[in-house]
Structure formats: C-alpha cells, structure tokens
Amino acid sequence: MLCVQQLSVTGRRDDLLPPTSLEAARGELLLIQGPRQDQRTALALALSGRMRPSSGSVSWDGSARIKTLRQASSVVDSPGVNEPEQHLSVRDLVTEDLALVPRRHRGAPRSTPWLQLNNFEDLAGLWTEQLPPGRRIELLTALALANPDTDLLVVDSPDRHSGDAADWLPRLAMLAHDAGRPLAVVATVTRIPEGWTGPYAVIGNAVRQADEPHADNAATGEHRAEPYETLLPETEDAK
Numbered sequence: 001m002l003c004v005q006q007l008s009v010t011g012r013r014d015d016l017l018p019p020t021s022l023e024a025a026r027g028e029l030l031l032i033q034g035p036r037q038d039q040r041t042a043l044a045l046a047l048s049g050r051m052r053p054s055s056g057s058v059s060w061d062g063s064a065r066i067k068t069l070r071q072a073s074s075v076v077d078s079p080g081v082n083e084p085e086q087h088l089s090v091r092d093l094v095t096e097d098l099a100l101v102p103r104r105h106r107g108a109p110r111s112t113p114w115l116q117l118n119n120f121e122d123l124a125g126l127w128t129e130q131l132p133p134g135r136r137i138e139l140l141t142a143l144a145l146a147n148p149d150t151d152l153l154v155v156d157s158p159d160r161h162s163g164d165a166a167d168w169l170p171r172l173a174m175l176a177h178d179a180g181r182p183l184a185v186v187a188t189v190t191r192i193p194e195g196w197t198g199p200y201a202v203i204g205n206a207v208r209q210a211d212e213p214h215a216d217n218a219a220t221g222e223h224r225a226e227p228y229e230t231l232l233p234e235t236e237d238a239k
Helices: 037-047 066-072 090-099 111-117 133-144 169-176
Strands: 002-010 015-024 028-033 055-060 073-076 152-156 184-189 200-202
Touching: 002 037, 015 028, 015 037, 015 055, 015 184, 015 200, 028 169, 037 073, 037 152, 037 184, 055 066, 066 073, 073 133, 090 111, 090 133, 133 152, 133 169, 152 169, 169 184
Parallel strands: 028 184, 028 200, 073 152, 152 184
Antiparallel strands: 002 015, 002 055
C-alpha cells in the first residue's frame, strides 16, 4: 500500500505541491485532482521517489526507503520528465524503454518481438506524436510494466491528451483490477471524470492539517511513516 501524509514540495515563489495526503492499495485505481500541471507532476514524482519532498512522508508497504519506493514504482508519461519525444519513432521508444528494465529482468532490448507479442504492431511505423490517446496510454503503461518489479503505477495527467475519459480511464482501471497482477494505480488529472465512483483525492487536501502540527494523529486516522530518506541519484536498476 502507498501511504502519503502531508506531502509537500516548496517552490521558488509558492508551493510547488501543497500538503497532500492519500492512500492507494493494490487492486485500486486512485484519481488525484489538481488544476496545475506543475503540481500534478511534482506529486507524481514525489509519490514514486523521484523528487524529494520538503515535508511530509510517503511509504510503500510500510517502508519509507527511497530505494524501495523507486524499485516498486514506475512513472508514466510525465511532461518534461519522461514523456516520449515527438521526433521519436515508436520502435525507438520501445527499444529505449526496454533498455531501462533492470538487467536481471531483460534480454536483448529488441523492439520488434516486443511489439508483436504485445499487439502493438500497428503502431510500429508511427512517430510518437501520431499516437491516438487511447493507444498511447496502452503502449506507455505496457512498457512500464515490462519491469516485473513494478507494483505501483503513477500516471501523470493522462487527460491532457484527450477530453474523453474513455481514452484512458478503462485502461487504468483494468490494470488496477487485473487479478493476475494487481497493481496500485495512481493518476493525476485536471478534474475527476463525471460519473467516477472510485477513490479520489485532491491536491492540497492536507493544508489545514499541516497548519496544525499538534493535531492528534490517532484521532484523525493519519498514518505516521518512517522519516523520508535523502533522495539518491537515480540509477538504471532504480528505474
């Protein structure tokens, strides 16, 4: 389980990420609403151990170690971080992403067999900028899950590619509820889709709690995690 308490990141002028608390369990899709792209991206990176928070805590299965969080998580399509470059072909994208899978889990990073095996042959000749929104999220999540260590999938702003939630929501829900490989799936979004009845949170939902440092954690049901470790340089195996 992912457990986050009063997580915040201080920016140059204002909070890059205001205090936010949430929980996400395996077999669950959690949507997190935030109107600002920079806040959504900061949260995605902090949830996956790629950005050190200014305050608060984040833990995975009871551990707040950066290495544990990084090895268990994958960030998908984060703007300015790991979104596919527009000039990149799908074949090259697949080759590059497979090369990031830890050595102990991969063979030769060949794109053609992987595309065939995962039913993406129709995309092989496209540039990444040509990918339809639905197929884009299918491809990028499949690449993230090529690493069998991934138990936590953090998808950054999938709704920026399409105003229709049907282009991304069913895919993320299917991955979360897959009995063969139940994942904790978290997606940051501009707004919660109409009709969504699953769990959701809002960026900045713990601002009041952060202003009251002497609040009783037991009374509010908060989880006190271990102190957050210093962010370590990201290595190939940590990805």
